[in-house]
Amino acid sequence: MALLELRGVTVRFPGHTALDAVDLEVAEHETVCVLGPSGSGKSTLLRVVAGLQEAEAGRVLLAGRDQTGVPAHRRGVGLMFQDQQLFPQRDVGGNIAFGPRVRGAGRAEAERRTAELLELVGLPGAARRPVASLSGGEQQRVALARALAPSPRLLMLDEPLGQLDRGLRERLVVELRGLFRRLGTTVLAVTHDQGEAFALADRVVVMHRGRIAQEGPPAEVWQRPASEFVARFLGFRNVVEAGIQEGTARTPWGPVPVPPGTAEGPGRVLIRPSGVRLSSPGEGLRCTVSARTFRGDHVVVLLRPEAGPELEAACPLREAPAEGDAVGVVFVPGEVVPLPC
Numbered sequence: 001m002a003l004l005e006l007r008g009v010t011v012r013f014p015g016h017t018a019l020d021a022v023d024l025e026v027a028e029h030e031t032v033c034v035l036g037p038s039g040s041g042k043s044t045l046l047r048v049v050a051g052l053q054e055a056e057a058g059r060v061l062l063a064g065r066d067q068t069g070v071p072a073h074r075r076g077v078g079l080m081f082q083d084q085q086l087f088p089q090r091d092v093g094g095n096i097a098f099g100p101r102v103r104g105a106g107r108a109e110a111e112r113r114t115a116e117l118l119e120l121v122g123l124p125g126a127a128r129r130p131v132a133s134l135s136g137g138e139q140q141r142v143a144l145a146r147a148l149a150p151s152p153r154l155l156m157l158d159e160p161l162g163q164l165d166r167g168l169r170e171r172l173v174v175e176l177r178g179l180f181r182r183l184g185t186t187v188l189a190v191t192h193d194q195g196e197a198f199a200l201a202d203r204v205v206v207m208h209r210g211r212i213a214q215e216g217p218p219a220e221v222w223q224r225p226a227s228e229f230v231a232r233f234l235g236f237r238n239v240v241e242a243g244i245q246e247g248t249a250r251t252p253w254g255p256v257p258v259p260p261g262t263a264e265g266p267g268r269v270l271i272r273p274s275g276v277r278l279s280s281p282g283e284g285l286r287c288t289v290s291a292r293t294f295r296g297d298h299v300v301v302l303l304r305p306e307a308g309p310e311l312e313a314a315c316p317l318r319e320a321p322a323e324g325d326a327v328g329v330v331f332v333p334g335e336v337v338p339l340p341c
């Protein structure tokens with residue numbers, strides 16, 4: 001059953017539609033990550049659900065109940081915002097116990113809950129530490145414990161790991177996922193970092209100008225971007241116009257095989273970097289290597305073809321050609337994704 005439902009939610013600011021008739025459901029125990037460029041409406045979406053922003057049209061339902069007119073503090077949602085500061089004058093325990101205390105929990109109960117949450121976020125025994133003595137990552141964990149303390153039925157995170165360095169973020173994301181699984185928390189998170197969203201989410205929602213451009217399981221969205229916008233937002237560069245006929249796309253790079261069943265006619269195609277196979281200079285499209293970027297276990301190679309725009313290829317570290325090398329390129333049909341015009 002859907003814990004959260006948005007039906008036709010519209011928010012307009014003077015001269016600007018921040019959310020345009022958005023429909024979205026989040027099932028109980030599900031983690032949904034909303035992704036999108038700056039200004040696409042992600043934070044507005046969270047604010048509407050939290051009751052911090054009124055919708056001009058549409059409805060927000062929590063556990064089937066219309067939230068119109070229900071104030072933020074009565075909605076039972078937990079919030080963790082990017083720029084949310086911990087209370088500097090309170091220690092760690094004081095920060096976490098704040099919510100339960102405000103809601104009427106006794107001192108002993110609040111302390112027990114605090115100890116339990118500190119254990120959960122990997123900071124056992126830290127209750128009496130001053131906030132100023134914590135590292136950035138530890139502060140994020142305390143902020144998370146504080147958001148979880150009142151046992152919200154829905155936890156909403158806005159760029160939860162935004163200010164941390166990449167290594168720490170990658171580690172925390174894995175921990176968060178495990179934590180949400182164990183607790184069975186329902187999570188709606190917003191991020192502009194696709195890596196974070198894809199690692200955390202059961203389902204990702206990509207927003208574009210106040211609308212949902214695509215939603216689905218991370219692997220599906222990654223494998224099959226539904227539009228040029230989504231493909232480019234995910235960082236794919238090999239998108240071109242193509243006339244599709246008899247299993248072949250006519251592109252500026254020459255003929256490219258498309259998957260069986262692709263609709264004929266004018267369109268666009270995405271060729272994933274893994275679908276740009278490098279071979280010897282005599283074979284396929286002639287290209288010159290213009291740049292190489294190391295990405296851990298593989299190399300992304302930027303190619304200047306004899307015809308058409310630059311191409312991006314991914315290849316294993318050992319096989320990466322050097323800058324300036326001449327190579328041939330052959331396209332792999334399974335890595336070609338037809339896109340609507």
Ligand SMILES: Nc1ncnc2c1ncn2[C@@H]1O[C@H](COP(=O)(O)OP(=O)(O)OP(=O)(O)O)[C@@H](O)[C@H]1O
Nearest residue numbers: 013014018036037038039040041042043044045192
């Ligand atoms: N209170 C407001 N008054 C006027 N315009 C607003 C207000 N809040 C948001 N907007 C505008 O609505 C649009 C959507 O904003 P929102 O903060 O939801 O985007 P976002 O996707 O979260 O962006 P970011 O990733 O930069 O945080 C933006 O163009 C923003 O300028």
